[in-house]
Amino acid sequence: MSRPEHIAPPELFYGDIEAKKYTSNSRIASIQAEMTLRAVELLNLEDEGPYYLLDIGCGSGLSGEILDEDGHLWVGMDIAPSMLEIAVDKDVEGDLFLQDIGQGMGFRPGTFDGAISVSVLQWLCNADKTENRPRYRLQRFFSTLFMSLQRGGRAVFQFYPENDTQVEMIMSTAMKCGFTGGLVVDYPNSKKARKLYLCLFAGQAAPGDKQI
Amino acid sequence: MRLITHNMLKCHVKNCTDPNQQFPLRFKEVQLEQIEAERNDEFLVRMLPRLDWPALLTSTKELGIALPESVPASPENDDEFLQALHTAILETHVKEGNMVCNGCSHEYKITNGIPNMLLAEHEI
Numbered sequence: 001m002s003r004p005e006h007i008a009p010p011e012l013f014y015g016d017i018e019a020k021k022y023t024s025n026s027r028i029a030s031i032q033a034e035m036t037l038r039a040v041e042l043l044n045l046e047d048e049g050p051y052y053l054l055d056i057g058c059g060s061g062l063s064g065e066i067l068d069e070d071g072h073l074w075v076g077m078d079i080a081p082s083m084l085e086i087a088v089d090k091d092v093e094g095d096l097f098l099q100d101i102g103q104g105m106g107f108r109p110g111t112f113d114g115a116i117s118v119s120v121l122q123w124l125c126n127a128d129k130t131e132n133r134p135r136y137r138l139q140r141f142f143s144t145l146f147m148s149l150q151r152g153g154r155a156v157f158q159f160y161p162e163n164d165t166q167v168e169m170i171m172s173t174a175m176k177c178g179f180t181g182g183l184v185v186d187y188p189n190s191k192k193a194r195k196l197y198l199c200l201f202a203g204q205a206a207p208g209d210k211q212i
Numbered sequence: 213m214r215l216i217t218h219n220m221l222k223c224h225v226k227n228c229t230d231p232n233q234q235f236p237l238r239f240k241e242v243q244l245e246q247i248e249a250e251r252n253d254e255f256l257v258r259m260l261p262r263l264d265w266p267a268l269l270t271s272t273k274e275l276g277i278a279l280p281e282s283v284p285a286s287p288e289n290d291d292e293f294l295q296a297l298h299t300a301i302l303e304t305h306v307k308e309g310n311m312v313c314n315g316c317s318h319e320y321k322i323t324n325g326i327p328n329m330l331l332a333e334h335e336i
């Protein structure tokens with residue numbers, strides 16, 4: 001099966017038809033739910049909160065609905081308008097932004113207690129337009145994300161890297177932007193169930209002292 | 213988009229870096245909607261230090277919403293203050309309109325409650 005990120009950029013791949021297919025597919029929805037719960041668990045939040053969280057690549061709100069159930073307040077961003085429209089129709093509670101994460105984000109230092117992202121990060125490694133230099137986009141993304149998190153906050157990404165080179169490029173860029181952390185592998189010995197989570201910690205430094 | 217999130221948001225155009233200009237984004241021709249939400253005082257009090265109060269006053273004044281000029285000394289015991297804050301930042305949603313950056317004049321258009329944060333090639 002070909003990888004969706006090889007077929008078209010996400011905003012085109014997830015047009016109206018794919019967006020509806022993706023959202024109404026119960027198998028996809030239950031896997032998404034499971035991965036969202038795991039990502040929230042890996043955020044290691046101190047108590048029940050509620051917390052102010054960022055959902056990177058929130059899509060049609062499958063992960064946001066789970067954050068809603070837990071009572072968290074969240075902000076979601078996605079590049080596919082068709083996905084966001086479905087989220088609006090579902091009346092998710094979060095604030096939604098049409099955004100290309102490779103262009104960075106503009107939140108004041110220390111805005112969020114944490115960030116989650118489900119099945120999105122591999123899209124950033126794709127050079128789908130000539131000007132989309134993956135390394136530059138990753139750098140812009142991670143450096144602005146680092147700023148937007150509370151010191152000590154975490155960002156957890158479930159993702160589907162294509163190969164070790166991609167993992168290395170993602171990790172090294174994140175570290176260069178100030179993050180520490182590493183990979184968590186669930187079901188490492190099952191080819192089908194194996195899931196990768198990149199867990200990043202936004203340091204201990206005082207907000208504002210990290211320049212891009 | 214709720215006003216709490218607008219208070220966190222600054223312009224992210226690459227060369228727009230003057231902190232006094234890129235924040236807060238100025239509202240232009242907006243339509244608001246009030247949506248009731250459950251009040252959580254613990255959350256409100258915890259978020260208070262993260263809010264930029266002068267910026268929140270600027271934005272709420274643009275929208276005709278009244279808030280006290282300063283945060284009371286013990287906000288956690290001030291029911292009237294917490295209710296006003298809750299209504300302003302968590303129940304007031306911007307449905308349509310624009311957010312304009314005072315630094316670079318970029319206009320972020322809001323449609324159906326969703327701000328379009330996509331930048332042009334020369335802005336990244």
Ligand SMILES: [Zn+2]
Pocket residue numbers: 223224225228234313314315316317318
């Ligand atoms: Zn600007």
